[in-house]
Amino acid sequence: MHERGSLTGRAVTAAAVSAVTLTSLIAGSPVAAADRASVEWRTCPSYSDDVIAAYAVTGEQRQRFRALLGRMECGSVSVPLDYRKPQGRQITIAITRVKAADRARRLGSLALNPGGPGGAGYLFPLQIASMNQVNARLNDRYDLIGFDPRGVGYSTKVDCPAMGGQPPEPGPLTKTAAQRAHDSGVARNRACANSDPAFLGRLTTLNSARDLDRVRIALGERKLSFLGISWGTWLGAVYRSTFPGSVGRMFLDSVAPVKFRLDDFEDGHAAGTERNFGRMATWIAQRHDTYGLGETAKEVRAKVQALSRAYDDKPRHYSDWEMVADGSTLAMLAIQSAPDWPQVAQAFKELQDEGDTAPPALKKLMSHGPQGAPAPGAPERFNPTAGQAVFCNEDPSRLGFSDAWATYQRRLERNPVTGRAVAFTAQCAGWPLPVQKIKVRRTGGSLVLSGHRYESVSLYEWTKQMRAAIGGTLYTVDDDMHGSVPREPECATDLVSYFNTGRIDRGCDGTPVPEK
Template sequence: MGRAYDLGLSDLSDPGSTSRARAAGQASGMNPHRTAAALGAALLAVTLTAVPAAASSPTVSWAPCPAYSDDVLHWLGVPAGGEGAFRAIMARTDCGTVQVPLDYDRPRGRKITIAFTRVRAADPAHRRGILATNPGGPGGFGYLMPHELALTGNVDALMDEYDVIGIDPRGVNYSTSRECDLPPTRPQVSTPFTEADTRAAYDATVAANAACLNADREFYRNLSVGNEARDMDAVRAALGESRLSFIGVSGGTGLGAAYRSLFPRRVERMWLDSVMPPTFRMDAFNALRSKAGHADFLRFADWAAGKDGGFGDTGTEVVASLSALQADLDAHPRVYTNVPAPVGGFVVSLVAAGDSSYWEYMFGALRELRDATGPVAPPSIASIFASPTPPPPGAPSTENRAMQRGVFCNDDVAPRDFGSTWSAYNAHVAAEPVTGRLIPPVSDCAGWVRPAPQSERWSPGSLVLSGHRYEAVTPYQWTLDMRDAIGGTVVTVEDDVHVSVLYKPGCAAMLVRYFRTGSPGALSCG
């Protein structure tokens, strides 16, 4: 199913990621539908006593697992011919739910349901315990992440020796969830955004967030990585396990950091890949991603230099050519009969922001865009505007944008007013003219309430954090920042591909070794 469940935080920084994956024919295997000094024993005691106790120990309600049709499996990314392998994994899967407090400060108050799967260890005689997983987003469903891991073929030893747990976070899929009508925070225009366009988007975001909160304020105020961590601990307790191990990728690294901070003595081993920052500030989050995206764009320009029919013989010439193409499209948006909107310079930003696994596609798409004379848009450009394939009957809900917004906005400590975000956007465009335009000019959190964010804490337990040297989605610096905040060992992945560790055999072998022995065996892979 290849990276089918990690959303790559696409709502917040990479609005073209889904379109590019679809246009590239899923070249990466990703589903198109679809983050110090020791403080000693005293800190550990403070951390443990700070967690409110539940009214009673949770229990599991077991039920038959969903029976997915072939159409659903193909929509999820299982290739034709892989249905049997998926169902073989489902044959040793248990499906259950636990009831947890919506608000852990009120353990006897309103309850919600957390749904999870358990893929039983294939070699129970050598079972090591439970290995929980999370695919990121936040807002991505985790119910079938164990099945995704199994289908990679890269972590068979873990599937043999652990009961692997997939959890739908609160607000997602089979767990208690809510839906909100959330408009995009980016003005829907083909030319550069004007202040008036952006002000209208800001007002729409404030109104939509208010409507979302007013529909169920208690629910949305209690969406956070801290509460996700408490929910995961409830699953652990309900399964009768004293400790758990954990794999989290992208936004799931925030969950792992929160769990380690809240329950340090309950962590056996933990690996976090493509790591989120330890403190979430939307302005700093966007700033570093924009800078890293620009650096990757320059790497792409150097790679594209001198290619036949290209944009120049040096990286500098390629950047100048693509900047000129963007300016021409801004001034003269192209109208095609097979796309629903004029194609302006923003499309250059969308296409030019991919990692190196997309570079061949990016080069071809940009050349098609430059040379197209109409009236029909070239295939690579038309695919950007194509509607996603609708889910077939019985398909799970693979993401929940309202949950993502709640988790981010309940932790965000950055300014959210119009003036701050509009000024920051214009600064990014000036500093990174092509890719800086991908940063939203309006905060997703405009008008959202501000509960207290999760605070991360250092502890000495076993942890590996893998950061990708050239990555733009979760820049490498965040891995170092998280290591300083919560501890652990950094493994450097010499690529620019988000959450690639599980899909690169050499890196995955290090991950397997770590969970079996406590050491990855090296400090780099790639």
């Protein structure tokens, strides 16, 4: 699920996963053309130091990234646009491969997906393997496979005009403004979908799973292991449900819901953030001497709500910053994950002052987000058109305005601190292409489902629900961080051990809560 609308880039608003009917999909899936799949290998793109810096932060990480880049192979696999017409229009899926370092003990190919939908995975193996020395061991015995799903990056794609709407006016959203936003969203959705319905209608998780199996065949692998994060967990679940005999070991981190409706997803996210704010408020209350926001979680909550009302009554315009702060700004602060709690608490403290300049802590948090245009020659990291199409092709809700407005009002009432962080949208309203559904199922085989106990992007409950639907081992991470397993050495050690041995314990601590 692609991250968007967050102060730090770690809090996801409406990211989604979804569904498409298994009936004609498994039994009726055409395979004759797949038997002839092959990789067309070509020279890899070259990347500047600025591009590499976007994927690897520290000097040590960049050194590892460059070394992997020197070993990377690049190619593409031809697949049908429409699997019901295997001899019809063909599109290409861009892939990368970094061959296992220990060829004598090689275990096979491991495909990796970072999430989305719409997220690019071309350089994701390099990003994972350069992240820390533990992850680097994944490449000892596995060929690491990156790929851009259809509609993304170097794979065949189309781009609609900008899908985002105009930013809302400061202060509480009025019904009139919401109606305008909904109507313009419907118009954009219809224009996008109708610009190339033959292509956009085939952007689904099921077709990405079919593409992945074509990649497996083209690589000459009997089975393909898989590491998926966020939306990548839905792709993994659909892949193993559709091609049970093709899957080796599979690890899914921050698991998507089994049944997808965008409105339900956003309700779940809002409830999760409100719940996790209780942990933040307790942490802040224990440090009242530092932040002065209250000695109990209840007092902290009341202080934040009072600040939110004050900023809605009088939105703040700053002389040194283009941002306007209102109640939604407080909500965005309140949904941040544990590593940012000290900075969030400091921002709450500073927001009590009515200065002309922006609070430094707020500006620092904002600096974690996207920093301008990508470096020249950088590969696409996220394709909004593909993200929209996959969401909306699989979302059965597509709420009209009255239902969308009622849902939004109910969300604000149930989540008084964090509800505003999930913006009112018409994300799939008016999308004219047919809804496509799938029901994942148990198939056996090696599978680990990693759920984060306090996470609000992919709720821990969803991991349990997915396990009930498709089986597997539950791996619990005691943090609130989306997809943190590869980033935390303790957890990453378990991850690497699982792919090497097929065995894993029941969890790890994950990203720690700051002491100060």
